[in-house]
Amino acid sequence: MNLPQPIRKLADHLADLPSIGPRQALRLVFYFLSQGKNEMNELARSIDDLSGLKLCSNCFFVHQNQGGLCDICGDKNRRKDLIAIIEKETDLLSIESTRKFHGRYFILGPIPKTGVLEDWQKLRVQVLKAFIKNEISQQAEEIILAFSPTSNGDFNSSLLIKELSPFTKKITRLGRGLPTGGEIEFADDETLGEALAKRS
C-alpha cells in the first residue's frame, strides 16, 4: 500500500529509534495525526529545543547552566575525588535515584562491541585524566567502573583498570550477586556463582 510520503518518512525515522519497531512507528505516526496540528508542532518544537543543551566539560552530562558545568559537577557538596565512570546518561539517573552516591560522574558513552573505545571516547578519557591531574592533585580517592555486568563490560573494565590505575588510589566495580527480591531457584549459574564468591 502506497502511503503518503510524509508518513513513510516519519515512520522510517521513528523505526530507526532504539526499541521502536516498524509497526509501532506507524502506529505513532497515525497517533500524531490524530492529535492535530498544535500537538504536532509542539512535539516538533520540543525536539528542536533539545539542540540548545550543552555538555558538561567535566563529565559530559547535559545541562543548560551559564558556566560549563552540569548541576552535579557544579555542586560543591559532592566529592571530587570519587568518580563513577558510566556508559550512559540514564545510568546516571538510575544511580542518582538510589541517593547513595555523593561523588561525581564521568560519561564514557556506550562501550563498543569491538571492545575498543571510539576516538571520541579516548578523548573523553584524556579529559578525565586532565581533571584528576589539575583538580584533585594527581590522584582520585576511588574510581568506580559502574558498567553493566556483561562480558563486554567486564572486558572494558580490565582495559580501563590498566589505563586509569596511575590516576586513582582504588578502582572498584559494582557488587555482583543476587538481586534484591530475586529467588535462588531462578538465578542463573553465573549470578549464583558470583553470589557465593562474594558472600559476606
Added chain:
Amino acid sequence: MNLPQPIRKLADHLADLPSIGPRQALRLVFYFLSQGKNEMNELARSIDDLSGLKLCSNCFFVHQNQGGLCDICGDKNRRKDLIAIIEKETDLLSIESTRKFHGRYFILGPIPKTGVLEDWQKLRVQVLKAFIKNEISQQAEEIILAFSPTSNGDFNSSLLIKELSPFTKKITRLGRGLPTGGEIEFADDETLGEALAKRS
C-alpha cells in the same frame, strides 16, 4: 534529580505516546541528544510535515492528493458498494496487505470504552450514510464491521448493525476461530468455542 527543562518536557511528551513508558521516553531523549543537531532538526521537520496531510472526504484516511479523495477511494477499480468499517488507519494497512479486499474503507476512529460514539464519530457515520445515499443508490451491497473481536467491538457492532441496516443489503463481521498456525492446546475457551460454532 533535576533534569534540564527541555529534556523533561520532551520526555513527558513522549511518555504520553501510546506504548511508550517514562523510562523508554527518557532513553529516547538521550538518544536524540546523541544524534546531534541535524538529526534532531530533521526529525522535528518530519513531524511538522505531517500537518500538510489531508483526510479523505469519503473514508477519512490520510492523503495528499489534489482532490478530496485518498488513493483507495479515488481508485475506480475498487468496488464502491462493499465497505469495511474500521477503527484505525493501521487496520486499513493490515487488511490491504492481505490483498483480499477490493472494496472501500471507512475509518470510524477508536471505539470509546463507554460504548457510545463521540460526536465527531457520529458525524462520520452521517458522512457514510450520505455517501451510500448519493453514490451507490441508497444501499450498499455489503458492509463489513471489521472491528477487533473484543467485547467492546462486539457491543458497538450490535449498535451499528441497528443503525446501518437500512443502508445495506448485508452486514457482516470478520470470521472468528482459531488463528492460522495456532494450536488447539493453547487456544482460550472463547476462541475454541467460536471455532466450534463457526466450523465449516
